[in-house]
Amino acid sequence: MHALALLAASVTVIGAIMVITRKVAVHAVLYLVVTLLALAALLVMLGASFAAMxxxxxxxxxxxxxxVFVIMMLNLGQPDSAREKxxxxxxxxxxxxxxxxxxxAELFYFISPFSASLHSLAPIxxxxxxxSLFGRYVLMVELASFLLLAGLVAAFHIGRNRVEDP
Known part of the structure; x- marks a missing residue:
């Protein structure tokens, strides 16, 4: 299990580094999805399958x-055919x-009947x-929702006030 956890952690770190270093926003989103999937695999290994789902x-x-909606809404000026290519x-x-x-692969291996380490963990x-979320962490959950709302409003404002070049 330790090797699988290290593999999932390394995939998470590599994916996070790739998110930061990509110039094309869609590529960064792809790597962010991979990073989130690797984090879900780590959560399953810790026994938090509900949190992973x-x-x-x-x-x-x-x-x-x-x-992806915000990226499409901003439409960074490239013609659609060149961007799609x-x-x-x-x-x-x-x-x-x-x-x-x-x-x-590591997630499927870990939840397979061949892996005995899953049954030794107490499920969450x-x-x-x-x-946890609505007990002692309720303030953090509400602050995160305000942060997401502020990001959505800012993206809408940036996309709405964009000046088109003739």
């Missing part, structure tokens, strides 16, 4: 759709694809997560 559904799903190059999706395959239930 929330990580995948909320962050890797809903928040990434919001990011750059997105479809194997160089753009090969890195995230390899890292996502590693994360998915939805009730435990709810008590």
């Amino acid at each position: 929330l990580e995948i559904i909320i962050y890797a799903g809903a928040i990434m759709v919001l990011f 750059e997105w479809l190059r194997p160089r753009a999706w090969l890195g995230p694809g390899i890292l996502a395959a590693i994360s998915c 239930t939805a009730h435990d997560v709810g008590l």
